[in-house]
Amino acid sequence: MQLISRMALTLAFAGSAMAHADSLPLHDAQLMAHPPDKYWDESLSGGPPKDGIPSIDDPDWWTAERGNDFLSPDDRIIGVFLNGEARAYPQRILVWHEIVNDTIGDDAVSVTYCPLTGTALGFLRGANEFGVSGRLVNSNLIMYDRGSDTYWPQILAAGIRGPHSGEGLTQIRVVWTTWDRWQARHPETRVLSDNTGYVRNYRRDPYGSYTPLSGYYVPDSFPIFPVMHRDERYPAKEEIFGFRTSSGAVAVDMDHLSEQGVLTHDDGSASYLILHDAELGTAWVFRGMPDTVPDSDSIHFGPAGPEHPALGDLEPIHGFEAMWFAWYAFYPDTVVLDGES
Amino acid sequence: MEKAEARPRLPALLGGLTTGLYVILYLYAIDDLSLADRADFTVILGSVPLERALEARGRFLFEALGLIQLGTVVLLLSPLNLAIGALLGGLLGANVHGIASLQSGGRACAMPRGGQAGALSGSLPALLAGGACCAPTLLLIGVPGIAAVAGLLPWLLPLSLLLLIVSRFWLRRQGAPPLLRRHSPNLA
Numbered sequence: 001m002q003l004i005s006r007m008a009l010t011l012a013f014a015g016s017a018m019a020h021a022d023s024l025p026l027h028d029a030q031l032m033a034h035p036p037d038k039y040w041d042e043s044l045s046g047g048p049p050k051d052g053i054p055s056i057d058d059p060d061w062w063t064a065e066r067g068n069d070f071l072s073p074d075d076r077i078i079g080v081f082l083n084g085e086a087r088a089y090p091q092r093i094l095v096w097h098e099i100v101n102d103t104i105g106d107d108a109v110s111v112t113y114c115p116l117t118g119t120a121l122g123f124l125r126g127a128n129e130f131g132v133s134g135r136l137v138n139s140n141l142i143m144y145d146r147g148s149d150t151y152w153p154q155i156l157a158a159g160i161r162g163p164h165s166g167e168g169l170t171q172i173r174v175v176w177t178t179w180d181r182w183q184a185r186h187p188e189t190r191v192l193s194d195n196t197g198y199v200r201n202y203r204r205d206p207y208g209s210y211t212p213l214s215g216y217y218v219p220d221s222f223p224i225f226p227v228m229h230r231d232e233r234y235p236a237k238e239e240i241f242g243f244r245t246s247s248g249a250v251a252v253d254m255d256h257l258s259e260q261g262v263l264t265h266d267d268g269s270a271s272y273l274i275l276h277d278a279e280l281g282t283a284w285v286f287r288g289m290p291d292t293v294p295d296s297d298s299i300h301f302g303p304a305g306p307e308h309p310a311l312g313d314l315e316p317i318h319g320f321e322a323m324w325f326a327w328y329a330f331y332p333d334t335v336v337l338d339g340e341s
Numbered sequence: 342m343e344k345a346e347a348r349p350r351l352p353a354l355l356g357g358l359t360t361g362l363y364v365i366l367y368l369y370a371i372d373d374l375s376l377a378d379r380a381d382f383t384v385i386l387g388s389v390p391l392e393r394a395l396e397a398r399g400r401f402l403f404e405a406l407g408l409i410q411l412g413t414v415v416l417l418l419s420p421l422n423l424a425i426g427a428l429l430g431g432l433l434g435a436n437v438h439g440i441a442s443l444q445s446g447g448r449a450c451a452m453p454r455g456g457q458a459g460a461l462s463g464s465l466p467a468l469l470a471g472g473a474c475c476a477p478t479l480l481l482i483g484v485p486g487i488a489a490v491a492g493l494l495p496w497l498l499p500l501s502l503l504l505l506i507v508s509r510f511w512l513r514r515q516g517a518p519p520l521l522r523r524h525s526p527n528l529a
Contacts, residue, residue: 047399047494047495048398048399049397049399049400052397052398052399052402053398054396054398195388197389198389198393198404198405199385199388199389199404199405199406199407199408199417199418200405200417201372201375201377201408201415201417203377203378203379203381203410203415204375204376204377204378204415206372209378
């Protein structure tokens with residue numbers, strides 16, 4: 001199924017490449033609560049100009065062993081496992097750059113991180129590169145692609161201004177976890193080095209700290225930019241795991257998922273299986289439902305994620321961790337899976 | 342005036358100290374001077390091309406060419422940021438020099454707090470214009486209600502420049518000595 005999806009994507013990509021010189025792998029936008037123009041109208045300058053926060057376009061790599069000199073075990077990293085390769089992108093580097101234009105195997109990808117919403121997402125980029133526009137909507141990074149100059153809020157993963165307005169980017173799964181957890185799962189991982197082409201104090205996070213939590217990242221601290229929708233069910237910066245499809249958005253309470261191990265959800269048009277990955281501290285989502293829901297103890301986690309015979313025919317859905325205020329600001333109709341609602 | 346001429350070095354000393362302190366404050370405000378979470382002794386030079394020094398990372402903020410870390414103190418070496426800091430610090434120092442000269446010359450009553458107010462109002466905006474990564478410092482420290490004008494904050498720097506220049510001219514008109522004098526037998 002995954003292979004067929006991938007082939008369809010490749011064909012779509014080929015068709016798209018003929019239509020657009022910038023050859024971004026695109027599809028219909030997944031879910032937007034408002035028309036694209038509305039997001040642009042609500043966007044504002046975060047301060048720096050376009051590319052004032054420079055993306056890393058020529059990434060350099062360390063071995064995991066060398067990475068240990070730079071990273072503490074509980075340092076946050078953004079992990080990607082693609083085409084048989086594992087890569088770790090330290091949060092303490094991405095906080096200064098927000099986008100890495102990388103190539104993993106045959107896939108050109110952009111690994112993106114927005115410190116203000118605590119979101120890490122990856123996208124296929126074709127022959128294109130993404131840059132930081134300097135604008136924000138709902139505090140979220142608005143990227144732009146250097147081929148068509150379309151503007152893309154990271155969480156929406158959809159164009160809101162420019163030639164590809166209303167179209168969606170193709171996501172890849174990235175994992176928001178800690179260095180020791182990622183290294184335990186991927187001992188051969190490579191690590192993005194601090195040879196970024198720019199000089200920064202990578203031993204300082206201008207927003208605060210994740211270890212221990214301080215500054216901007218404290219859950220009940222306030223977001224600093226205006227948002228389109230507010231909700232106080234959780235502290236503003238409480239971390240939830242969110243996924244969205246064309247039919248709706250779902251926020252998973254990670255404490256609830258951790259207790260249950262496995263959750264199911266039916267939105268009326270499709271069923272979803274949500275698995276807790278205790279080793280990485282994240283979740284994996286599949287569309288479809290096996291005849292028998294697997295017990296969490298029977299699921300093995302390999303380099304590419306959960307492995308179980310019952311998952312074979314299910315379609316992976318890419319979700320990501322996000323601060324609650326940001327998720328709700330983009331998806332005010334979100335379902336919350338917390339065992340109570 | 343005799344008093345001013347008898348102690349010509351004090352205003353210059355105060356002006357110089359102010360300049361130095363302001364440059365440090367300015368570099369801290371724009372994040373070119375910061376603390377690291379781990380002590381180290383490192384000098385990084387030559388890892389980026391020289392033309393990077395002209396690349397803007399914000400309005401009136403430029404990229405660094407190198408880094409010096411002494412313990413937990415980290416200084417980014419950005420020639421243009423250092424030049425801007427030195428210009429602002431120099432102007433503030435010139436204002437302090439003017440105020441100190443007038444005061445030591447017994448002319449304080451001739452500038453009823455105007456000189457101090459001018460120098461202070463000129464020195465602050467540039468410190469507030471500094472930005473961290475993707476948000477100005479003012480927002481990160483939680484000053485409410487200014488997010489909507491975040492894009493305008495960098496313009497506080499030229500405002501600083503203008504206020505400090507106007508303030509120094511005003512002090513000169515009040516009788517403050519020029520910064521550079523022709524050779525005078527009284528000072529020889």
